[in-house]
Amino acid sequence: xxxxxxxxxxxxxxxVHPAILITAVxxxxxxxxxxxxxxxxxxxxxxxxxxxxxxxxxxxxxxxxVSLAQLTVxxxxxxxxxxxxxxxxxxxxxxxxxxxxVIVSVxxxxxxxxxxxxxxxxxxxxxxxxxTLAVAVAFFYFVRQNYVLFNGFTGxxxxxxxxxxxxxxxxxxxxxxxxLTVAVGFFGAVYYCARSTxxxxxxxxxxxxxxxxxxxxxxxxxRIVAYFFAGVIAGFAGVLLVWFNGRVSPGxxxxxxxxxxxxxxxxxxxxxxxxxxxxxIAFVLLENFAIDLIDRERFxxxxxxxxxxxxxxxxxGLLGLWNRFRDKFRFRGNALxxxxxxxxxxxxxxxxxxxN
Amino acid sequence: MARxxxxxxxxxxxxxxxxxxxxALFLLMIFAVWPDWLVEAMGRKKTFVNTLxxxxxxxxxxxxxxxxxxxxxxxxxxxxxxxxxxxxxxAYIGYEVADRTGNWFLGLAVAFVAVxxxxxxxxxxxxxxxxxxxxxxxxxxxxISIIAADAMLAIWTGTTYQFSPPDWLFGAxxxxxxxxxKSSGAAVYIKYPVFRLVVLAIAVAVGxxxxxxxxxxxxxxxxxxxxxxxEMLSASGVNVQLVFVLVFAIGAGLAGFAGVIGGTALxxxxxxxxxxxxxxxxxxxxxxxxxxxxxxIGALIIGLAExxxxxxxxxxxxxxxxxxxxxxxxxxxQGLMGGR
Numbered sequence: 158x159x160x161x162x163x164x165x166x167x168x169x170x171x172x173v174h175p176a177i178l179i180t181a182v183x184x185x186x187x188x189x190x191x192x193x194x195x196x197x198x199x200x201x202x203x204x205x206x207x208x209x210x211x212x213x214x215x216x217x218x219x220x221x222x223v224s225l226a227q228l229t230v231x232x233x234x235x236x237x238x239x240x241x242x243x244x245x246x247x248x249x250x251x252x253x254x255x256x257x258x259v260i261v262s263v264x265x266x267x268x269x270x271x272x273x274x275x276x277x278x279x280x281x282x283x284x285x286x287x288x289t290l291a292v293a294v295a296f297f298y299f300v301r302q303n304y305v306l307f308n309g310f311t312g313x314x315x316x317x318x319x320x321x322x323x324x325x326x327x328x329x330x331x332x333x334x335x336x337l338t339v340a341v342g343f344f345g346a347v348y349y350c351a352r353s354t355x356x357x358x359x360x361x362x363x364x365x366x367x368x369x370x371x372x373x374x375x376x377x378x379x380r381i382v383a384y385f386f387a388g389v390i391a392g393f394a395g396v397l398l399v400w401f402n403g404r405v406s407p408g409x410x411x412x413x414x415x416x417x418x419x420x421x422x423x424x425x426x427x428x429x430x431x432x433x434x435x436x437x438i439a440f441v442l443l444e445n446f447a448i449d450l451i452d453r454e455r456f457x458x459x460x461x462x463x464x465x466x467x468x469x470x471x472x473x474g475l476l477g478l479w480n481r482f483r484d485k486f487r488f489r490g491n492a493l494x495x496x497x498x499x500x501x502x503x504x505x506x507x508x509x510x511x512x513n
Numbered sequence: 514m515a516r517x518x519x520x521x522x523x524x525x526x527x528x529x530x531x532x533x534x535x536x537a538l539f540l541l542m543i544f545a546v547w548p549d550w551l552v553e554a555m556g557r558k559k560t561f562v563n564t565l566x567x568x569x570x571x572x573x574x575x576x577x578x579x580x581x582x583x584x585x586x587x588x589x590x591x592x593x594x595x596x597x598x599x600x601x602x603x604a605y606i607g608y609e610v611a612d613r614t615g616n617w618f619l620g621l622a623v624a625f626v627a628v629x630x631x632x633x634x635x636x637x638x639x640x641x642x643x644x645x646x647x648x649x650x651x652x653x654x655x656x657i658s659i660i661a662a663d664a665m666l667a668i669w670t671g672t673t674y675q676f677s678p679p680d681w682l683f684g685a686x687x688x689x690x691x692x693x694x695k696s697s698g699a700a701v702y703i704k705y706p707v708f709r710l711v712v713l714a715i716a717v718a719v720g721x722x723x724x725x726x727x728x729x730x731x732x733x734x735x736x737x738x739x740x741x742x743x744e745m746l747s748a749s750g751v752n753v754q755l756v757f758v759l760v761f762a763i764g765a766g767l768a769g770f771a772g773v774i775g776g777t778a779l780x781x782x783x784x785x786x787x788x789x790x791x792x793x794x795x796x797x798x799x800x801x802x803x804x805x806x807x808x809x810i811g812a813l814i815i816g817l818a819e820x821x822x823x824x825x826x827x828x829x830x831x832x833x834x835x836x837x838x839x840x841x842x843x844x845x846x847q848g849l850m851g852g853r
Contacts, residue, residue: 223648276839279846283592283647284802287794288842290594294791295835303828412787413662416655423652455667461659468652469639 184337188330197329199445203437204336205397208343210422210433212390215347218427219356220383221363226273226289227391228418229296232410234266234395236300236307238316239405245315248308255319263392270388271381278380293415301407312406316399327400336397340434343390347430350386359383413457420464426476435475539565546691556825562690562703564824565817570709572816573716574775578789579796579808580723581767587740587803588760590647591640594654596768597790598661603628603769604776604785605665608674617678617777624769632765636758658786666783676777682708712778716812719767723805736760740803795834799841801851810849 188196209231217223242258244250253261277288300307318326318335326332350356359379362369366376399405408414417440425436440460447459471477522529543565547558555561582596593599603624611620635657643649685704727733735756738746747753772781775789792815797803800811818837822830841849 223651276842279842283590283651284798284846286594286648286651287592287798288838291791291794291798291838292835294787294794295831295838298791299829299831299835302831305828413659416659419652419655420659455663457659457663458667461656461663464659465653465656468649468656472649 184341188333193329196333199438199441201329201333201336201397201401203434203441204333204340205394205401206418206421206440207425207434207437208336208340208394208397209391210418210425210437211340211343211347211430212387212394213418213422214425214427214430214433215350215390216383216387217422218429218432219351219359219363220380222274222278222285222380222383223419224273224277224289224384224387225286225415225419226270226292226296227387228415229293229410230266230270230273230388230391231395231398232296232300232405233269234262234392235316235399235405235409236313237262237265238396238399239313240306242316244313246308246311246313248304248313250313259396262396263389266392266395267385267388270391271385274381274384278377278384290412290415293410294412297407297411300410307407310407312404312409314404316403316405318400327403332401336401339393339397343393344430344434347390351430355379355382417460420460424464424467424474426474428473429476432474432476439475543690559703560824562688563705564820566705566709568817568820569813570713570778570816571820572813573713574771574778574812575789575792575796575816576716576809576812577719577771577774578768579793579800579812580719580805581764581771582793583797583800583803583805583808584723584767585761585764586797587805588736588743589640589757592647592651592654593764594651594790595635595658595661596654596764596793597786597788598658598665599628599632599765599768600772600775600789601665601781601783601786602631602661603772604781605669605674605772606769607773608676608776608781611676611773617676617682620676621770621773624773625766628769628772629762629766632761633758635765636761640761641754641757658790662783662786665786669783671783674776674781676773676781678708678777682711686710708778712774715774719770720805720809727805732756732759795838797848798838799848801848804848804850807848807850 187200191200209227212230213224213227216227238258239246239250241251241253241261242255243252273289273292276292277285280288300312301310303309318332320326324331326335351360358369358374362374362376362379370376398409402409421436421440422433423436424439425434426432443459443463444456447456467474471481473480542558543562552558578596578600581599582593585591585593585596606627607620607624609620610623611617614620639653640650643653684707686707687702688705690703691700725733727737735746735751738751739753739756743753746756771789775785796808796811796815798811799814800807800809814837815834818833819830822833826833845851
């Protein structure tokens with residue numbers, strides 16, 4: 158895709174890279190050959206975690222704001238689902254119809270995210286990570302202490318998706334397609350957003366906020382709007398998460414899990430929206446099958462080490478590794494392929510994450 | 514100090530008066546015998562005085578933890594999110610030493626030195642390689658804290674440990690504060706654990722020590738110069754890397770030191786690392802990153818807020834802490850004492 162094709166609006170099937178087609182066919186056909194365990198516990202779960210990490214990727218990769226509170230936002234949506242809808246704990250459970258519950262939960266999460274953004278964007282750079290971490294920890298302790306609204310340590314159980322069109326949506330195959338639709342939808346939205354006027358302005362603000370301010374852009378507003386969009390993504394993911402687990406408790410939104418989301422996004426790569434999903438798949442596979450290799454208890458050690466290695470040696474994550482590998486390969490074949498490499502370069506992949 | 518106070522009074526006369534009135538009110542509430550209507554409104558006086566003292570001593574503990582955090586950030590722009598792990602590591606090491614030798618003070622000293630050494634290792638092996646990339650440094654500290662938490666869980670398991678400090682540090686003392694006057698006319702005095710008062714004394718001592726170190730010694734002068742302009746300090750012939758290592762050692766050592774103090778005042782268990790990391794974060798966000806006096810003020814505010822929240826509105830205690838943080842960020846994003 159050359160840069161002209163990107164903005165002129167012309168689009169044809171020939172522009173689509175064969176790898177994307179293969180991936181799409183694989184994702185759609187996946188339930189036909191995988192077992193229920195692989196569809197639900199691996200497939201759907203990866204997509205949910207990937208979607209939460211996608212909201213972080215959008216903020217961190219395009220906005221330069223590493224927020225550790227994205228899981229907290231998703232968690233609030235999950236809690237709202239249990240509080241406003243139905244649960245089997247006898248606490249709250251206002252019994253709203255499912256569609257209203259979903260809308261209000263997602264909007265509530267998005268507003269919460271906007272609020273976190275409004276609080277944290279007034280400061281620069283490294284403060285964001287501290288403030289959002291403080292928010293995440295404070296929210297965790299709050300829901301654990303509060304029994305009136307959040308049912309304290311136990312949390313809520315028995316939160317179910319509705320039965321619609323005669324399909325029970327928590328069955329593996331329908332649930333997989335539901336998460337796939339949401340994940341692909343938001344992937345496309347983020348991918349499009351990065352090329353929209355708003356996305357380009359956001360990336361420019363990431364690279365040089367002072368210059369953008371001087372050009373007349375409202376830096377703070379752009380950042381807060383980015384938090385709102387990220388909140389919508391995380392909110393939907395939170396709804397799916399509570400349907401997936403059937404329950405939500407302080408453990409769901411613990412600090413260790415919030416950091417797992419950061420690990421997923423960073424290990425996958427923060428430069429492209431596909432990164433979080435790669436990271437999520439790697440994470441879920443590791444979580445399920447590392448038990449065979451090491452003690453279950455030491456799983457965090459493996460995750461921590463993997464994260465540390467990625468941060469130390471490949472700051473762009475798995476995507477960075479892949480790009481490096483591809484570049485090396487291309488470099489060798491350069492004589493044959495001519496300047497194709499230049500034209501195929503993704504314009505967004507040249508962005509930097511560095512703080513200004 | 515006197516000049517600083519006079520400056521403050523001259524510049525913010527209104528706030529100085531408000532502050533003075535609040536302090537006077539608190540003193541009055543501590544020493545006067547409460548009339549019935551006040552008891553009705555606020556509960557027993559004993560609860561209030563105990564909560565106040567708990568808040569101040571907890572603030573002292575938070576200051577010990579957060580001062581290291583803010584010192585490291587002030588000079589190196591390194592947000593060390595493994596600071597909570599260092600606190601917990603110090604507590605465990607201190608416990609092992611104190612348990613084996615039976616000497617609590619030895620445990621305290623060894624914890625300081627051991628954690629300071631681990632800080633030096635981190636600075637030399639990792640952070641020096643990625644200077645000027647503070648986001649990556651922060652991510653690395655997150656990775657380290659994940660690994661450290663898991664390693665400590667593997668070694669010391671999930672058990673809760675309790676220090677046994679010397680007897681004269683333990684037990685309770687009677688304060689010269691009257692709780693209630695019985696109908697017989699005899700006054701009942703309030704008792705308070707000695708160790709908590711010791712925590713406060715240590716925090717004050719460390720605070721004064723840091724102030725003297727930073728303001729009255731040559732190395733302190735270098736550190737302050739480094740906070741203002743690292744390149745200029747380096748250009749004037751100071752080995753900045755050595756100063757970094759020293760500051761990192763002191764900051765990490767303070768975390769380990771606080772681990773033993775906090776572990777003795779409360780207890781040692783997995784999960785405490787996150788709790789004290791949160792405390793450090795909120796304290797420095799409120800107080801202002803990189804400022805020692807900010808850490809002291811922030812620690813006092815957060816300690817008090819947490820204890821009063823716990824005593825007077827139990828299930829919403831955390832919200833109070835959080836609200837303070839939000840209000841400070843809205844009014845003064847750089848923190849109460851933050852310069853930049």
